Structures are given as C-alpha cells and as structure tokens.
Amino acid sequence: MFKNFFRRNKEEKKDENEKHLEEPIDEEEIKATNENGNIVEEKPQINFFQKLKAGLDKTRKGMTDKIDAILRSYGKIDEELFDDLEEILVTADVGINTTMEIIDRLKNRVKEEKISEPDKVRELLKEEIKKIMEESEGDNKLKIGSSPTVILMVGVNGVGKTTTIGKLSYNFKKQGKKVIIAAGDTFRAAAIEQLEEWSNRSGADFVKHSEGADPAAVIFDGIQAAKARKADVLICDTAGRLHNKKNLMNELSKIFRVVNSEFPEAEKEVLLVLDATTGQNAISQAKVFKEVCDITGVVLTKLDGTAKGGVVIALQSELGLPVKLVGIGEKIDDLQEFNVEDFVEAIFD
Numbered sequence: 001m002f003k004n005f006f007r008r009n010k011e012e013k014k015d016e017n018e019k020h021l022e023e024p025i026d027e028e029e030i031k032a033t034n035e036n037g038n039i040v041e042e043k044p045q046i047n048f049f050q051k052l053k054a055g056l057d058k059t060r061k062g063m064t065d066k067i068d069a070i071l072r073s074y075g076k077i078d079e080e081l082f083d084d085l086e087e088i089l090v091t092a093d094v095g096i097n098t099t100m101e102i103i104d105r106l107k108n109r110v111k112e113e114k115i116s117e118p119d120k121v122r123e124l125l126k127e128e129i130k131k132i133m134e135e136s137e138g139d140n141k142l143k144i145g146s147s148p149t150v151i152l153m154v155g156v157n158g159v160g161k162t163t164t165i166g167k168l169s170y171n172f173k174k175q176g177k178k179v180i181i182a183a184g185d186t187f188r189a190a191a192i193e194q195l196e197e198w199s200n201r202s203g204a205d206f207v208k209h210s211e212g213a214d215p216a217a218v219i220f221d222g223i224q225a226a227k228a229r230k231a232d233v234l235i236c237d238t239a240g241r242l243h244n245k246k247n248l249m250n251e252l253s254k255i256f257r258v259v260n261s262e263f264p265e266a267e268k269e270v271l272l273v274l275d276a277t278t279g280q281n282a283i284s285q286a287k288v289f290k291e292v293c294d295i296t297g298v299v300l301t302k303l304d305g306t307a308k309g310g311v312v313i314a315l316q317s318e319l320g321l322p323v324k325l326v327g328i329g330e331k332i333d334d335l336q337e338f339n340v341e342d343f344v345e346a347i348f349d
C-alpha cells in the first residue's frame with residue numbers, strides 16, 4: 001500500500017523539471033545583496049494576511065462559502081443541517097475523525113447555549129475549528145536560535161521541496177542570516193541544478209556532489225562548510241524517490257546519524273514537505289514519514305492552488321504534526337510562517 005506513495009513516473013517528472021529549468025528567472029526576483037551575501041533590497045511592505053487569504057481563496061470557496069449557503073438554506077437547526085456541515089468539512093479534507101469531533105462539539109454547544117438560529121452556528125464552528133487546532137498545536141515556530149540550525153527537508157518528489165528550500169533560504173537571508181544549502185538529493189543531475197538555481201536566487205552558499213553520490217556524504221560536507229563559514233542555517237535536501245519504507249528509513253537514518261554525530265551542538269528541524277493539493281494522500285504520506293523519522297514540523301505547499309486547505313486541520317489535530325510553514329504561490333517570497341489564528345480568520349473572513 002505504501003509503495004504507491006513513492007512511485008513516480010520519472011520520465012514525466014524529468015520533463016517537468018527540465019521545462020522548469022528552461023523558464024527564465026524573473027529578474028525582479030533577484031535581490032541586491034551586500035558584501036555578506038544578505039539581501040538588502042526589500043519589496044514594499046506586504047500584507048501577509050491578505051496574501052494568505054488570497055492563497056486560501058479556493059479553500060474558502062470550497063468550504064466556508066458552502067457552509068454559509070447551507071446555513072442560509074435552513075430555517076432551523078436539526079440533524080440534517082449537522083450532516084450537511086459534516087459533508088462539507090470531509091470534502092474539504094478536514095479528515096473524518098477531526099470532522100466528527102468538530103461536529104460533536106458543535107452539537108453540544110448548540111444544545112448548551114440553546115441556540116436556534118442557523119446563522120449563529122457559523123461563529124461556533126469557527127471557534128471550534130480554532131480550538132481543536134490549538135489544542136493539538138505543537139510549537140509552530142521554527143527552532144532558529146543562537147546556535148546554528150540544521151534543517152532536513154524530507155518528502156516525496158514533486159511536492160515542492162526544491163522550491164520550498166529556495167523560499168526558506170530567501171526568508172532567512174532577508175533576516176540577515178548566513179545560509180548554506182546542501183544538495184542531498186543526488187538522484188538526478190537536473191535536481192541538483194534546479195536547487196543550485198534556487199540557491200543562487202536566494203543568495204545562499206551551495207554544497208553539492210555529482211549525480212549518484214552518497215547523500216550522507218553531501219550532508220557531511222555541508223556540515224563542515226557550515227562550521228567553517230559559521231553559517232546560521234544549513235538546509236539539507238534529501239531524496240524522495242524511494243520505493244519502500246525500508247529504503248526510506250535506511251537513507252534518512254544514515255543522514256540523521258551524520259548530522260547528530262558531526263553537528264551535535266546544532267538545533268535540528270526535520271521538515272516534512274507535503275503538497276496540499278493531494279489532500280488525504282498528504283495525510284497518508286505524513287503517516288509513513290512519521291513512522292520512519294521524528295518529524296518536527298510540516299511545510300504545506302500549494303495551498304493557493306487547492307480547495308483542500310482543510311488538510312491543515314487534519315494534520316495538526318489527527319497526526320499532531322505542527323504545520324510550520326505554508327506555500328502560497330510559486331514565487332520566492334510565497335512562503336509564510338503558519339499560525340492557527342491567521343489561518344482560521346483567513347478561511348472564515
């Protein structure tokens with residue numbers, strides 16, 4: 001069953017990546033850097049909430065707009081109304097268990113607070129979604145402190161790992177941090193090239209070996225470079241083209257061993273990159289990765305292109321995996337820190 005999550009049509013993906021490489025880089029996105037390689041030219045102030053809201057447009061249409069329409073269509077609150085709400089949440093990939101929990105709590109509150117008008121249900125539903133996410137919320141903040149941080153990026157290919165590494169590096173560079181990217185996905189030369197391009201765009205240093213090299217050896221070199229150059233953050237790419245759990249475990253555990261033995265003093269983050277557009281499949285991938293390594297957080301990409309944004313709720317509450325970052329577009333500045341309050345406000349606004 002698990003095998004399917006990792007099976008990819010390599011030729012098809014190769015074409016996609018080569019096409020991507022041929023695309024000209026938008027010069028506007030290349031930022032001026034100072035002598036330390038830090039980005040000094042800032043875009044005008046962006047309203048992050050508005051951007052998140054725009055990114056979640058499809059989720060809002062697929063979930064909240066439908067909730068509003070249902071609530072308007074009912075004259076009273078009855079069992080059928082709850083069934084309809086349940087269906088909307090499940091369809092928006094909130095997940096069956098989480099949906100049932102939310103609906104149960106909603107029913108209790110309606111009863112306890114003696115609410116009879118359907119339009120009052122909206123606010124209660126919003127509150128319950130927020131609560132259920134907050135209860136299960138781990139720490140949504142990345143562990144970036146005074147000591148260097150090693151970030152291992154894991155996830156199957158095609159989910160947006162390369163793009164996310166570039167965006168993440170760009171965010172750190174904007175904060176004045178020294179960043180090194182290690183190209184631990186050595187499966188294909190084009191993957192290394194693509195990552196190098198993102199690395200250049202973000203202004204990070206880049207450590208690579210050739211195609212087919214041992215990923216753990218690349219990470220080893222990345223660590224030596226991070227120590228020698230006193231980097232604040234080392235972002236390590238890993239391969240996702242693994243066909244079964246055992247291979248995945250072997251490959252990742254070797255990398256983890258290298259990081260732990262060579263860089264014990266560093267903070268560690270293991271970020272699982274998931275594609276929001278795959279909905280419940282993303283949840284299944286998360287379950288597999290959770291079994292093979294200690295995930296410290298999730299980056300959910302492509303939230304802008306999907307109505308399945310409810311998957312955030314399921315990830316946090318069903319799997320207890322804190323969503324730390326969300327991708328809301330293809331551009332270098334389209335990666336945002338995640339927080340429950342903004343997310344719930346954005347989908348119910």
Ligand SMILES: Nc1nc2c(ncn2[C@@H]2O[C@H](COP(=O)(O)OP(=O)(O)OP(=O)(O)O)[C@@H](O)[C@H]2O)c(=O)[nH]1
Pocket residue numbers: 013017020156157158159160161162163164191240301302303304305326327328329330334
């Ligand atoms: N709309 C949107 N597209 C995204 C986002 N993140 C990544 N993408 C797109 O998703 C596609 C795949 O991204 P990659 O970064 O190449 O994915 P990958 O996981 O590194 O894939 P491999 O190179 O096969 O390992 C690209 O076309 C990206 O532009 C996002 O947040 N929103």
